[in-house]
Amino acid sequence: MNLYTYASPANFYHLAGKLIPWFAWSAGLLTIWGLYISFFLAPTDFQQSEAYRIIFIHVPAAWMSMFIYLVMAFWGAIGLAFNTRLSFMMARALAPTGALFTFIALWTGALWGKPMWGAWWVWDARLTSELILLFLYVGIIALWAAIDDVRRGDRAGSLLTLIGAINVPIIYFSVKWWNTLHQGASISLTKAPSMAAIMLQGMLVMAIAAWLYTIAVALVRVRRIILERERHTDWVKAILEAK
Amino acid sequence: MHRFLLAVLRRDLTLAARRRGDWMIAQFFFVMVASLFPLGIGPEPEMLARIGPGVLWVAATLASLLSLSRLFADDHHDGSLEHMVLSPEPTVLLVLGKSIAHWLIYGIPVLLIAPVLGIQFNLSWEAIWILEISLLLGTPILSLLGSVGAALTLGLRGGGVLLTLLILPLYVPALIFGAGAVDGVMTGTGAEAHLSLLGAFMLLSLMISPWIAAAALRVSLE
Numbered sequence: 001m002n003l004y005t006y007a008s009p010a011n012f013y014h015l016a017g018k019l020i021p022w023f024a025w026s027a028g029l030l031t032i033w034g035l036y037i038s039f040f041l042a043p044t045d046f047q048q049s050e051a052y053r054i055i056f057i058h059v060p061a062a063w064m065s066m067f068i069y070l071v072m073a074f075w076g077a078i079g080l081a082f083n084t085r086l087s088f089m090m091a092r093a094l095a096p097t098g099a100l101f102t103f104i105a106l107w108t109g110a111l112w113g114k115p116m117w118g119a120w121w122v123w124d125a126r127l128t129s130e131l132i133l134l135f136l137y138v139g140i141i142a143l144w145a146a147i148d149d150v151r152r153g154d155r156a157g158s159l160l161t162l163i164g165a166i167n168v169p170i171i172y173f174s175v176k177w178w179n180t181l182h183q184g185a186s187i188s189l190t191k192a193p194s195m196a197a198i199m200l201q202g203m204l205v206m207a208i209a210a211w212l213y214t215i216a217v218a219l220v221r222v223r224r225i226i227l228e229r230e231r232h233t234d235w236v237k238a239i240l241e242a243k
Numbered sequence: 244m245h246r247f248l249l250a251v252l253r254r255d256l257t258l259a260a261r262r263r264g265d266w267m268i269a270q271f272f273f274v275m276v277a278s279l280f281p282l283g284i285g286p287e288p289e290m291l292a293r294i295g296p297g298v299l300w301v302a303a304t305l306a307s308l309l310s311l312s313r314l315f316a317d318d319h320h321d322g323s324l325e326h327m328v329l330s331p332e333p334t335v336l337l338v339l340g341k342s343i344a345h346w347l348i349y350g351i352p353v354l355l356i357a358p359v360l361g362i363q364f365n366l367s368w369e370a371i372w373i374l375e376i377s378l379l380l381g382t383p384i385l386s387l388l389g390s391v392g393a394a395l396t397l398g399l400r401g402g403g404v405l406l407t408l409l410i411l412p413l414y415v416p417a418l419i420f421g422a423g424a425v426d427g428v429m430t431g432t433g434a435e436a437h438l439s440l441l442g443a444f445m446l447l448s449l450m451i452s453p454w455i456a457a458a459a460l461r462v463s464l465e
Contacts (some may be wrong), residue, residue, distance in 0.1 A: 080458075135412040142408055146399045155462040156395045160409060163391055163455050167413050170444065174416040178423060 007084050009226045010235050016219040023216035030209035037202035051115040054108050055199075060207040062105040062126075064214060065133060066168075068098035072140075073165035076158030086222075088154035089229070091161065092144060093221035097214050099137035105130055125176035132171050136164045150229060247332040251340030252347075258317075259348045266310060270352045273306035277360045288365040295364030296374060296425035300418050302360075303353050303378060304385060308410065310349050311389035312396070312403035314341060315460065319397055328464055334457040342383075342390045342453065350382035366425075373428045373438075380441045381421040387445075387452040388413050394459035416444050 006012045038056035072091045079087035109127055110120045121127065140157050147153035230236045259266055280298045281291055318324035328334050357378055361371040392410035396402035424437035 132412045132415055135408075139409040139412065142405060143395060146396070146401065146405055152462055152465060156459060159391070159455055159459050159462065160395060163388075163413065163451070166451060167416070170416045170447075171412070174419045174440075178419045 007086055009086055009089070009230055010233070012086055013223055013226045016223050020216055020219050020223075023212050023219065027209050027212035027216055030205055030212065034202055034205035034209050037198065037205060042199050042202050051112065054112045056202050056206050058105060058108040058112060059203055060210040061101045061108065062130065063207055064210045065098060065102035065105050065130065067211075068094050068101065068214060069133065069136070069161070069168065070165065072098065073161045076161045080155065080158050080162075085154075085229075086226075088158065089222050089225045090218065091158060092154070093218045093225060094214070095137060095141055095144070096221070097217050099134065099141065101210070101214075102130060102134040102137055106134065125172070125178075129168075129172045129175045132175070133168070136168075140164070244333075244336065248336050248340045248343075251327075251337055252344050255341060255344035256347065259344070265313070266348045266352075269306045269310040269349055270356060272309050273302050273353060274356060274360065276302040276305060278363070281363070291363075292365040292367075292370075292429070295361065295366050296370070296429075297418075297422040298364065299357060299360055299374065300377075300381075300422040303357070303382065304411070304414050304418060306353065307349055307382065307385040307389060308407050310345065311386075311393050311410075312406050314345055314390060314393040315397050316393075316402075319464075324460075325464055328460060334460060335453045338390055338394070338456040338460060339453040342386045342456075345390070346383050346386040350378075350386060353382060354378055367429070370425050370429050373434045374425045376438060377421040377424040377434075377441060380438060380445050381417045384417045384441075384445050384448045385414065387448040388417075390456040391452055391459055394456045394463055397460070397463040417441065420444065 006015055034056065038053055042053070042056075044050060072094050075087045075091040075094070078084060079091065106127070109130070113122060113127075114120050140160050143160055144153050144157045147156060227236055227239070231240075277299055280294065284290065284294065315324055318327070327337050354375060357374055358371050361374055366374065389406075389410055392406045392413075395409065396406045399405060420437045420441040424434040424441065427434045427437055
């Protein structure tokens with residue numbers, strides 16, 4: 001079987017349709033399992049008591065927010081290099097989920113910060129760079145929204161994603177350094193000295209669930225994008241008439 | 244090759260010299276934004292010295308954005324940009340030349356005005372000196388990265404506001420290192436490390452931005 005056949009939107013549309021239930025169901029089951037671990041199996045933390053349990057949402061969301069950005073940059077680079085239409089569609093399909101996870105990470109971080117640090121928001125290095133990551137997502141989505149021409153929009157968005165991807169490590173380290181200069185070591189997120197194995201397990205299960213969820217939603221979204229863009233073709237007309 | 248670069252530079256500088264009002268707006272914007280902060284926060288000299296470096300850097304950043312939205316727009320409007328991109332000369336050099344011209348028109352006046360504003364903010368002479376060096380190293384970053392944003396938003400509805408949204412997050416390292424250098428000299432931790440990193444970031448932008456901006460320009464003109 002030649003994998004390249006799935007670079008064609010028509011073939012990929014049907015493949016994605018078959019794959020979505022698998023990813024969606026496994027994401028749902030893993031979420032239930034992960035939540036069970038985090039609420040019932042994981043022990044109460046001796047320092048943070050029950051409040052630490054938000055870590056099971058917060059950390060996977062933060063991981064996904066950064067990972068999705070890299071995947072978007074990857075698809076953008078592939079699209080620019082090989083001129084494949086589907087790559088740009090994948091990049092577009094991923095962006096809203098990435099922004100969503102960034103927002104969830106910030107929000108849960110604020111909820112976690114209130115009982116732990118006594119403040120909804122501190123200018124911690126991670127919080128700040130996560131906020132800037134959200135700005136990057138918003139910028140890319142806004143650029144796509146502003147350009148009506150599909151071809152130009154795809155390429156412009158991918159270029160912006162790429163220059164952002166080069167910048168993200170620099171931003172992270174600059175913010176980290178800025179933070180240590182200004183704040184001293186009064187607050188540190190890098191605790192979790194010895195995490196119980198069951199806590200780590202819960203976090204990993206939730207992370208995999210978030211990952212599978214991302215794939216499922218991105219596939220649903222990319223199917224819509226394919227239909228919208230290929231609406232002039234016969235196979236899309238056939239599908240739409242059949243419905 | 245360098246003759247093309249010089250030609251682009253000379254053309255943009257001549258155009259700027261003939262339309263002085265255009266680029267003076269950005270400079271007055273810089274002065275006004277910086278002057279609004281003492282009015283909003285209060286005239287205590289210690290506090291002004293404390294926030295001065297950051298305020299001046301933020302104001303310089305915003306002023307650069309104001310002028311950047313015009314970087315390609317005028318040439319795009321009268322069609323000359325397309326001819327320059329279609330010419331056999333490399334687009335990268337065109338973008339680089341325009342970025343350098345933008346820095347000469349916008350960055351140099353900022354460098355000249357900044358010490359005066361520094362005095363207003365009660366900065367010491369040493370801090371003003373470091374502020375000058377940090378702006379000298381940092382303002383080219385604003386022109387270089389900004390050229391990417393200007394190329395991406397060329398000819399779009401509300402391009403100016405969109406440009407701000409796209410480019411401001413990318414300016415963060417320049418802002419942190421630039422204002423941090425002045426802070427460092429005021430708090431006694433030294434400015435060398437910040438300035439070195441700022442210089443490194445400037446070189447990195449110089450190596451990468453013209454290429455991405457050139458690609459973006461070709462995408463926008465398709």
